[in-house]
Amino acid sequence: MSLPVPSSLTPSKVSSFKECAYAFRLAVIDHVPQPVNSLTLKGTLAHRCLDRLYFDFPPESRTLEVARDIFHQVWDDAKINGELKQLEECESGPVDLDSLADDTMFLIEQDFIAENPQQVTALGTELQLEARVGDMTLRGIIDRLDLNPDGTITVTDYKTGRMPGVMQEHDRLAGVYFYALLCEQVLNVIPDTVQLVYLRDATRIISKPSKQSLSALLNKAGAIWKAVRTACEKDDFRPKPSRLCGFCNFKVLCPTQSTD
Ligand code: SF4
Numbered sequence: 170m171s172l173p174v175p176s177s178l179t180p181s182k183v184s185s186f187k188e189c190a191y192a193f194r195l196a197v198i199d200h201v202p203q204p205v206n207s208l209t210l211k212g213t214l215a216h217r218c219l220d221r222l223y224f225d226f227p228p229e230s231r232t233l234e235v236a237r238d239i240f241h242q243v244w245d246d247a248k249i250n251g252e253l254k255q256l257e258e259c260e261s262g263p264v265d266l267d268s269l270a271d272d273t274m275f276l277i278e279q280d281f282i283a284e285n286p287q288q289v290t291a292l293g294t295e296l297q298l299e300a301r302v303g304d305m306t307l308r309g310i311i312d313r314l315d316l317n318p319d320g321t322i323t324v325t326d327y328k329t330g331r332m333p334g335v336m337q338e339h340d341r342l343a344g345v346y347f348y349a350l351l352c353e354q355v356l357n358v359i360p361d362t363v364q365l366v367y368l369r370d371a372t373r374i375i376s377k378p379s380k381q382s383l384s385a386l387l388n389k390a391g392a393i394w395k396a397v398r399t400a401c402e403k404d405d406f407r408p409k410p411s412r413l414c415g416f417c418n419f420k421v422l423c424p425t426q427s428t429d
Contacts (some may be wrong), residue, residue, distance in 0.1 A: 170402040173394060174295045177299070177306040178394050181345035186397055188413055193397075194406035203418040204259040207269055210252060212329040215245050215276040215368060217313065222277075223291040223313055229269050231286035233278060237429055240274050275369075282371035290316040300354035302387065305394040311348045321361035324348045332367045332374075341365060342376055343386070349378040350386050359383065 175182065175197050186193040195201045199401045208361050221239045222231055247253050257264045280286065296311040313325040346361040353359050365374045400406050408425045420426045 172404050172406060174398055174401045176307040178390055178397070179308050180347040182397075183347065183390065183393055184340070184344065186393060188411070189409040190400060190406040190418070191408035191423065192417055194423060196283045198401070198406075200418065201422070205252070205256050206260065207264065208330075210247075210256050211254075211269060211276070212274050212414075214240075214243055214247060214273045215329050216327055218277050219280060219312070220294045221281075222286060223289065228287045228416050231289075233281055236281070236286075237274065237275050238301065240277055244270055244273075252261060252288040267357075277368070279368045279371040280327075281367065283366050283368065283373055287372050289313075291319065292316050295337040298348070298355045300351055302354060303391065305391065307347070307351060307390065308356065309348050309351050311351070315362060316350075319361075322352070322358060324352065324363045326363070328365050328367045329365075329369065332370045332372060338374065342374065346376075346378055346382065346386050347390070350383045350390070353380075353383050 172194070182193070183233065184198055185196060196203065207265050218239050221243070222236050225239075226235060229387060253266060287426075291359045293311070294313050297308075298311065299306060299308045301307075303343075311324055312327050317323055317325040324345055326348065328341070329402075342363070342365065345365055349360045349363050359378060359380060361377065363376050363378055367374070408423055410425045414426065415418065419422070
């Protein structure tokens with residue numbers, strides 16, 4: 170029996186399908202809920218703080234003091250809306266909320282070392298873009314779109330994990346290139362630069378997309394979309410064991426992880 174085809178392709182779906190089709194099926198098609206953990210919640214809260222810093226405040230007002238105030242508001246909201254409680258329910262051991270708060274604040278402060286927030290002209294944050302190309306819909310949420318002094322634009326994506334090794338750098342850039350492709354398709358503008366801001370390491374990885382690189386990416390996205398459709402038609406999503414299994418939320422459902 171064929172399975173329903175996902176409504177769109179996003180950077181995370183592309184990497185999920187490439188990493189393990191079985192995990193992709195459980196997450197994207199079966200919608201198996203995934204537990205919250207400290208790492209993902211920290212990332213969510215840091216993104217939320219930076220979104221407010223760059224969207225709600227003009228460049229000259231973006232100081233560390235303002236960022237700390239924003240963090241306290243975001244943290245209080247997470248308490249009120251139950252996100253912190255949900256984390257405590259999902260984690261197997263006790264959760265050190267003080268460390269989580271300190272570490273999240275640390276990530277936000279690191280942004281002031283990685284870049285100068287007072288020199289950024291943000292055209293938008295958490296920008297949702299969607300493009301229909303042939304029979305596929307490409308979709309993505311851009312962390313921040315910046316206007317450069319020369320009138321060009323830069324796509325910025327925050328990363329809260331460790332910086333990748335040289336071998337993985339290309340894979341990590343694929344996501345932000347996907348956003349550049351969306352800018353080309355939706356805004357009819359190729360960004361001058363894309364940048365990954367690694368908050369923990371206060372480091373930026375910057376790259377310049379070209380028409381050719383985006384055209385190649387569009388071809389790759391088309392090939393992945395075709396593979397996803399075929400897998401849905403044949404109900405054929407195979408597990409692909411790798412070192413990533415150690416971080417997989419679906420281990421208990423995975424036939425390769427049987428403890429018999
Ligand atoms: S445990 Fe490994 S093989 Fe199984 S679904 Fe997760 S990533 Fe795929």
